[in-house]
Amino acid sequence: MARETHIEAYDGPAGGWGSAKSVGRYVLGEGAPLRTTAALAKQNKVGGFACVSCAWSKPRDPNTFEFCENGAKATAWELTSKAIDASFFARHTLRELEHWSDFALEDQGRLTEPLKYDAASDRYLPIAWEQAFAEIGAELNAIDPKAAVFYASGRASLETSYLYQLFARIYGTNNLPDSSNMCHESTSVALPESIGVPVGTVFLEDFETTDFIFFFGQNVGSNAPRMLHPLQEARKRGVPIITFNPLRERGLERFTNPQAPTEMLTGAETTISTQYCQVKAGGDLAALFGLAKALIALDDAAAESGGPAVLDHGFIAEHTHGFEAFAGACRARGWDAIERGAGLSRAALEQAAETYARSTAAIAVYGMGLTQHRTGVENVQMLANLLLLKGNIGRPGAGICPVRGHSNVQGQRTVGITEKTKLAPLDRLKELYDFEPPREDGMATVDACEGMVAGTVEAFVALGGNFLRAIPETGAMETAWRKLRLSVQIATKLNRSHVVHGRAAYLLPCLGRIEIDRQASGPQAVSVEDSSSHFHGSRALVDPVAATLKSELAIVAGLARATLLPNPKVDWEGWTADYAKVRDAIEATYPKVFPGFNARLDTPGGFPKPIAAREREWTTPTGKANFIFPESLDENPDMPAPNPDALRLITLRSNDQFNTTIYGFDDRFRGVDGTRMVVFMNAADIARLGFADAGTVTMTTAADDALREVAGFRIVAYDIPEGCCAAYYPECNPLIPLWHHAKGSKVPAAKAIPVTLRAAG
Structure with a gap:
């Protein structure tokens, strides 16, 4: 269906009536306004459910x-009155x-019965649950476990995730x-080397006492809007917030x-950022070096004049390693290179550093x-x-x-979903469940993709998500996905990873988190961990959209029973009947992380995971926090010589989207409605390259000799x-080379892709 496109600058704030109207329109559009509204009243509260969207x-x-706004959309999305059954696939081949677009596929509603791909008709056909489990188990047992990948999207509960990793490891893989x-x-690679923990050190309560906030590369208005509440409260206390982000x-x-x-x-607004630095794509290293250089220069000047120190020298001496080398590198780095790399002036960076210098908890x-x-x-x-320079790790409000x-x-x-064996409690799992876990590292996402292209990955089991679009x-x-021997998708709604499929393919529809999960011991609670390392219980509120659905945990247990040999120490049936027993198993595996797990499930605000760095305990090889820095400012060090006509592409999410889930075609804050095929460009670049506003272009990756392009961008x-230019994810994912990923972590490098543009036609 053709949509009318409307592009006009938006002058309103984040939140406000724009947000309220968007929520109301979406809730009504999903056709279940009464039960969605009732559910929203208990979202993110004790006795209610944890939001199925972000982890704030x-x-x-x-x-x-x-x-x-996006949390409400996610709830309405899950509680929609729309549903898919076998008649849908009778009308449509794969x-x-x-x-179909991503939006159109998911907009069909909830999947309601297990399905198996039928090659003769090119359709999904219904299959009984136990038959699906048996056939999948037989397929998995016909291949080398190292050729199977068990992917998880990040939405499944702690209980399901624990059973999923146990299933994969007993089967014989760390993939x-x-x-x-x-x-x-x-983050998970960088922080253990720097401060000894793989997660952040900030709890929500720290926002109440901080006196300075840096923001780097995060769009709070679309990606974690509930964070705006503590930010607003901080601003009302006079806390400076300095933002580094290419787009305003x-x-x-x-x-x-x-x-x-x-x-x-009244339409009253709170100004969030007190200084906004539009760093260019790929300029973060240079900006951070500039901030550190300016801060160290302020401290040097204070030492020469006999004034109070700017840096926390006591903390640096007692708790850190490598300061002198880092300070020397900052002093030696020239301002011309920093300004050129960051796309920011020395004055702007020094202003930010001076504000930071006056803070006591950042x-x-x-x-x-x-x-x-x-x-x-x-x-x-x-x-x-930058935080270590002023002792801002292990301090309240910092x-x-x-x-x-x-x-x-x-x-x-x-709870163990990781391809890295050093992060998994393999010896404890062996002790508890009497099996020998595989000891070699498994595949990360990029490795799995490379394995599919090479033909060494034969099976892909997905616990949620839309892998092909991510x-x-x-x-x-x-092309590689179609060659898989087996693809299995545990899902709530239809997406592209289902309609493009392996030779044998199964869709296993699951309950959503908000739907009551009735097992032998009664309705079940689950748990999640939020972004600040607190664990929360989640209790469903509404009846399932269909009686034919199984919970994610029951599906994982069913697959495990059909695939693995019986083990008297692994109680798949008992765990399915009572999730409290799974939490007991998690506690037994991680006693220091989950003491009293079941008893603390409904703690207001959640109960925290121990984070050593908050106590200034540094579990690093040096026994201290480490200053670690690169030699270069270049964030794309192995790219070819720059093409003067190339731009650095940043991929973005819209206001009407969460990850690969597209709720609609309205990006209110950027003034775009009715389309996602746009490319945001600086007016000077539009003129320099001979284009016009509202013109249509094709984008091509300028990274190697392979042809990667996407057409039809306005x-x-x-x-x-x-x-720089910017366009939406996942529409631009074809432009990201598989090899173009972060060194050390293999995260796809989607925020500075060199591209060239040519006019349509």
Whole structure:
């Protein structure tokens, strides 16, 4: 269906009536307004359910409406009245569905019965649950376990995630990639080397006492809007917030709180960023070096004049290693190279450093704008360095704060979904369950993709997600995907990873988190970990959309029983009947992380995971926090010589999207409605390259000799640094080379892709 496209600058704030109207329109559009509204009243509250969208922290004392615009959309999306049964596939072949948009596929509604691909008719046909389990188990047992991949999207509960990793390891593989591999794996690699923990050190309570906040590469208005509440409260206390981001994002500029009647009635707004630095794509290393250089220069000047120190020398001496080398590198780095690399002036960087210098407790917030670069690991370590200079790790109101994406993506790592054997409690699993776990590292996401292209991966089991749309090099990957011997998808809605499929393919529809999960012992609760390392119980509220659905946990247990030999120490049936027993097993596996797990499930605000760095205990090889820094400012060090006509492409999410889920075609904050095929460009670049605003172009990757291009982008003049452009994910994923990933973490480098543009026709 053709859609009318409307592009006009949006002048409103984040939040406000724009957010309220968007939520209302979407809730009504999904056809279940009464039960969705009732559910929203209990979202992110004790006795209610944890949001199925992002992982932002759940407060101890929640607001009346403790949800954001995208969280409300995610709830309505799950509770939709729309549903798919066998009659849908009787009307549509998969080849036909391949031409549907991401939105159109998911907009058909909830999957309601298990399905198996039938090659003769090119359709999915119904299959009984036990038959599906048996056939999948037989397929898995016919191949080498090292040729099977068990992927997890980041939304499954702690209980399901624990059983999933146990299933994979008893089967014989550590091939457990997850969505972390595509976003914050750079964090998980960088921070253990810098401060000894793989996660952030900030709790929600720290926002109440901080006196300074850095923001790097994270769009709070679209990606974690509930964070705007503590940011607004901080600003009302006079806390400076300095933002480094290529695009001026509305949520980092102005906010009207939908929870505040006075603000809604008067249109009052809070300014979020007190200084906004539009760093160019790939300029973060240079900007961070500039900030550190300016801060160290202020401290040097203070020492010469006899004034008070700017750096926390006591903390540096007692708790850190490598300071002198880092300080020397910063002093030696020239301002010309820093300004050129960052796309920012020395004056702007020195102003930011001077504001930071006056603070006593600072938080650094960041997202994929730092992690999705070739130097994603080094970017995170440089941000850690900036905090270490002033002792801002292990201090109230201070710390490093990566903003995680999917609602339990951090938690599933905590309970063992990882391809890295050093992060999994293999000896404890062996002791508890009397089997020999595989001891070699498994495949991360990029490894799994390379294995599919090479033909060494034969089976792919997915616990949620839309893998084919999330990964780079889409064209080559879809070709490889079709050659899989087996693809299995545990899912709630139809997506492209289902309509493009392996030779044997199964769709296993599951309950959503908000739907009551009735097992032998009664309705079940599950748990998740939020972005600030707190664990929360989640209790479903509404009846399932269909009686034929099984829970994610029951599906995983069913697959395990059909695939594995019986083991008297592995009680798949008992765990399915009572999830409290799974939490007991998690506690037995991780006693220091989950003491009293069941008893603490409904703790207001959640109960915290121990984080050594918060206590200034450094579990690093040096026994201290480490200053680690790169030799170069170049965030794309192995790219060919720059083409003067090439731009650096940044991939973005829209306001009407969460990860690969597309809720609609409205990107309100950027003024785009009715299309996702746009490319945001600086007006000077549009003129320099001979294009016109509203012209149509094809984008081609300028990274190697392979041809990667996507056509049909409408040019939109936008406030973005010269030499950069931006367009939506996942539409631009075909432009990301599979090899173009962060060194050390293999996170796809989606935030500075060199591209050239040519006019359509």
